[in-house]
Amino acid sequence: MMSRIKILSWLTVIFFCWTLLGCSDTIESVQAFNSESKSPIPRVENISEVAPPKLIQELNKNFSQTKPEVKILSPQIDEIVNSQDVSVSLQVKGLDIFKDEELGMGPHLHFFLDDKPYQAIYSASEPIILEGLAPGTHTIRVFASRPWHESFKNPTAYAQTTFHVFTATEDNNPSQDEPLLTYSRPQGTYGAEPIMLDFYLTNAPLHVVAQENPADDIADWRIRVTINGESFLLDTWQPIYLTGFNKGQNWVKLEYIDENGNVIQNAFNSTVRAINYDPSLQDTLAKLVTDKISLDKVKAIALKDYQGLQEVKTQEKExxxxxxxxxxxxxxxxxxxxxxxxxxxxxxxxxxxxxxxxxxxxxSVNESKPENMKVEQDKDILPQEIEPTADLTEEQNEQENISEELETKENKQEDVNDSDNQ
Incomplete structure (x- = not known):
């Protein structure tokens, strides 16, 4: 009898969770999931969720089977580094990371040092040099990301190491056993809405496991999101797209909380970031979320060495x-x-x-004296003052020589004739 009850309870839990997963991940459905025993959620007036942009849904098909493997080769876990300049070596498999030169986007890594905003890494061929680190404990977190900064969520896509500069301290030292939240997006400046919210979870239990036995030590979890003072809860690990941000500066806070609304104590489980919203900025991401760029062109940020149809046609024509x-x-x-x-x-x-x-x-005389050549004489210059050209002088000398020879021959002939007559 007890086994039947246990089976029925399991089926009920599975059905309930499956129903939740099947629902669209909207703010309303997430809030409705919370029971009255939990802390009340402030009313959300400005921020609202929308469907993922169409171009991003299309580009995401290129990564449907992609499962990146990210490793931190150095420094090792709990390694003591006797220098404030630390060299970090990374390894990536199963994903080509690159940046398209024209569009300025591509698959990459999100590289976090302690609680600082991440740095985008587009090549793992060279070490990353961290200069002037403060003495004490530091933690590096790295995970693979799609071109539009959405994290890959397979287990091997994430890597983490904690090391110490000279000596260990309590700061920046998350527990390896407790759930850990890594705030990813939004970050920086945006030129258009919707703006994606995304994060990475480590050691977070499945809801089914956490809810199976209320008496166990496995705490169920939520992510509390607060944007410009408006809060709501998420109970699924996937990105959401939001509108309703103020022009100019905004602030976003993410907290990993248990079923009672308490923040689970671990480093980085409560993080806040300031972001900027500037609608005049029309970068590739802004065009991507507003469908103001062609799918053929934007595929270059998802596929390495991609040649668009127009580019191929132009190349063929050339x-x-x-x-x-x-x-x-x-x-x-x-x-x-x-x-x-x-x-x-x-x-x-x-x-x-x-x-x-x-x-x-x-x-030819005509060649030496073109018909169209005219010599204009000044009235004050006499004709004899004009010097003949070199070509004319040579021709005249030749003619005079020929005349002299002919005259000499004629004279000789006359002398001969005279002698004959005599």
């Missing part, structure tokens, strides 16, 4: 044009070669050489 031009050039070369072979026969070459020699030996 290759076709280049090939056609190359063929035309070859045809022209062949035609010119054939013409040259036909025209430059030995007879033609000899004839052209003879003509060139003849032109040199007997220069």
């Amino acid at each position: 290759e076709i044009i280049e090939e056609e031009l190359s063929e035309e050039v070859e045809e022209v070369k062949e035609e010119k070669s054939e013409i040259l072979e036909e025209e430059l026969t030995p007879e033609v070459i000899e004839e052209e050489l003879v003509e060139d020699v003849t032109d040199i030996a007997e220069p």
Whole structure:
């Protein structure tokens, strides 16, 4: 009899949880899940949840089977580093991390040092150098992220290490056994709504396990979100998209609480960040959440070395044009070669050489004195003061020499004739 009751209770719990998971993760449904015994939730007036942007839903399909593996190779857990400059080596498998040069986004790592806002890491090939760390204990948390800063939530996507500079202290030293909340987004400046809220959970029990036996030590959990003073609860681990932020500065606080509304004591389980909302900023993320960029173009942030359809078409056209031009050039070369072979026969070459020699030996008067050449004389300059050109002088000298030779021959001929007559 007891076994039947236990089975029925299990089925009831499973059915109840399945119903919750099947519901849309809206603020209203999350608030309705809380019983009257829990702390009252302030009314949410400005902040509201909306569906994930369509482009992000489409891009997310590229990561449906992706399960990254992230490791911190150094420093090791509880390692004592005798320097305030620490080198951190990371390893990533199962995910290409990169940043598209044009769009400025891509799959990456969220790198957290203690309770500071994360640093986006787009390459793990070189160590990360942390300079001037304060003496004492420090904790590094790293997890893989999609291009729009949504965390991968498989267990191997997260890595954590706690080390000590010179010596250990109590600060920045989370318990390895207690649930741990890592605040991820929102962070920085946004140019458009909706704005994604996302976080990472470690050691958080399943609701089914936490609710199975009210007498055990397993505490059920919620995430209390407070935005500009308005609070609501989340009981599912997934990103949500929100609107209703103020222009300018806003503040967001995330707290990991138990079923009684108490913050579970562990480092980083209560974190607050200030963010900026500037609608004039139109970066890639703003265009992505407002569908103001084409899916074909924005795929470049999800797929490494992606060539869009338009880019492929342009490249194909350029290759076709280049090939056609190359063929035309070859045809022209062949035609010119054939013409040259036909025209430059030995007879033609000899004839052209003879003509060139003849032109040199007997220069044309017309060539030396173009018809269209006119020499304007100043009235004050006498004709004899104009000096002949060098070409004309040479021609005149040649003509005078020829005349002198002819005259000499004629004189000799006359002398011969006179002698004959005598």
